[in-house]
Amino acid sequence: MAHKVTIEPLGREITVGDNQTILEACLRQGIWLPHACAHGTCGTCKVQLLEGEVQHQGATEFALMDYEREEGMALVCSAKPLTDIVLEADVDPDPEAVFYPVKDYTATVETIEEPAKGVRRFILALDNDVLEFMPGQYIQVEIPQPNKTVLRRCYSCASSPGDGSRVELQIKLTPGGRAAPYLFEELQEGSKIKFSGPYGFFFLRKAGHEPIIFLAGGTGLAPIKSMLRVATEENLPRKMTLIHGVRSQDDLFDYEFFREMEAVNPNFRYLPALSARNPEKEWDGEEGFVHEVLVRCLPSFKGHKAYLCGPPLMVDACLTTLMQGRLFEDSIYCENFFTEEDKSGPLKRSPLFKRI
Ligand SMILES: Cc1cc2nc3c(=O)[nH]c(=O)nc-3n(C[C@H](O)[C@H](O)[C@H](O)COP(=O)(O)OP(=O)(O)OC[C@H]3O[C@@H](n4cnc5c(N)ncnc54)[C@H](O)[C@@H]3O)c2cc1C
Numbered sequence: 001m002a003h004k005v006t007i008e009p010l011g012r013e014i015t016v017g018d019n020q021t022i023l024e025a026c027l028r029q030g031i032w033l034p035h036a037c038a039h040g041t042c043g044t045c046k047v048q049l050l051e052g053e054v055q056h057q058g059a060t061e062f063a064l065m066d067y068e069r070e071e072g073m074a075l076v077c078s079a080k081p082l083t084d085i086v087l088e089a090d091v092d093p094d095p096e097a098v099f100y101p102v103k104d105y106t107a108t109v110e111t112i113e114e115p116a117k118g119v120r121r122f123i124l125a126l127d128n129d130v131l132e133f134m135p136g137q138y139i140q141v142e143i144p145q146p147n148k149t150v151l152r153r154c155y156s157c158a159s160s161p162g163d164g165s166r167v168e169l170q171i172k173l174t175p176g177g178r179a180a181p182y183l184f185e186e187l188q189e190g191s192k193i194k195f196s197g198p199y200g201f202f203f204l205r206k207a208g209h210e211p212i213i214f215l216a217g218g219t220g221l222a223p224i225k226s227m228l229r230v231a232t233e234e235n236l237p238r239k240m241t242l243i244h245g246v247r248s249q250d251d252l253f254d255y256e257f258f259r260e261m262e263a264v265n266p267n268f269r270y271l272p273a274l275s276a277r278n279p280e281k282e283w284d285g286e287e288g289f290v291h292e293v294l295v296r297c298l299p300s301f302k303g304h305k306a307y308l309c310g311p312p313l314m315v316d317a318c319l320t321t322l323m324q325g326r327l328f329e330d331s332i333y334c335e336n337f338f339t340e341e342d343k344s345g346p347l348k349r350s351p352l353f354k355r356i
């Protein structure tokens with residue numbers, strides 16, 4: 001049954017459909033609420049309920065503690081209204097943010113490549129539509145299951161919003177993952193695929209003059225590739241360094257792409273890094289984990305902005321390193337690639353960092 005939800009302090013009222021989360025209804029009806037993972041793991045979308053009751057479906061006990069539930073808090077990405085409700089949210093968006101309402105899309109898989117071991121690059125050609133998004137945002141892909149249910153999984157756009165008729169995704173195979181059979185076996189070039197978007201608040205802030213540090217682990221490169229594409233297309237006058245960490249030479253992808261970007265963009269420096277180099281293969285780049293390379297290659301972080309994306313442990317290690325180097329919360333933007341596994345335990349996060 002549909003319910004009315006009033007969002008304070010905006011005083012706006014929306015209708016949340018049967019089986020819809022409050023966040024999904026807001027984003028589709030033109031109201032932006034803070035969120036990141038969209039599946040009950042990070043706690044970014046916490047709100048205070050002033051009236052009414054919700055069903056806390058899918059919120060982990062770590063993202064929403066028992067005492068917070070008792071105090072009437074809820075995660076809008078997983079909460080479904082049981083009655084009409086009134087809630088209070090922190091609706092103070094970044095002045096640089098552009099809000100594009102979430103819509104549903106269908107696309108044809110134009111190409112599938114395997115740029116590295118266990119990684120797929122999909123180019124999706126949208127059917128008679130364009131996806132408007134900020135560079136760094138993600139979409140939610142529908143993953144049909146053998147029992148006829150449909151899962152949704154988050155994947156960041158690696159393409160530039162400049163051509164919203166084509167979306168590039170870079171997806172890592174998660175062994176045992178429920179999306180893996182569909183993405184890595186079933187989907188073929190020419191297949192139809194459904195998704196919704198855009199989501200998230202990890203986006204490139206173009207204003208300002210500070211040099212930017214981009215730190216990516218594995219396919220955490222995707223949203224950063226989109227940001228760097230835009231920065232290069234628009235000749236953003238900022239010094240930019242990208243450290244991309246992978247395990248070995250076999251896991252590295254987009255090497256030529258970023259070397260070419262270095263050649264056309266004098267503000268950009270590319271540092272690929274291997275944490276477990278294969279000694280039998282040639283390598284003259286950096287070695288070590290991303291946070292180790294960061295300390296070695298940048299003498300100071302002060303006065304920078306930083307964008308971090310990848311598995312939560314990598315993001316946390318980089319966050320700690322940046323903070324030890326006196327770069328703080330208002331200069332750091334993170335996207336954690338949470339999976340179902342992260343729902344099974346408390347998140348590791350620097351105690352100094354309040355925002356995900
Ligand atoms: C904002 C965002 C953007 C993302 N963008 C990208 C991207 O661009 N590219 C990319 O490759 N990935 C991205 N991800 C990760 C992606 O959404 C999926 O989580 C990932 O592809 C795994 O999905 P899956 O269904 O294959 O695995 P899942 O079924 O989610 O399983 C993941 C792992 O958890 C284990 N697991 C499952 N259930 C449990 C449980 N109850 N307890 C313990 N362990 C469990 C599984 O065995 C498996 O190892 C992003 C995630 C987020 C939140």
Ligand code: FES
Pocket residue numbers: 034035036037038039040041042043044045046063075076077078
């Ligand atoms: S818990 Fe709701 S967005 Fe992460």
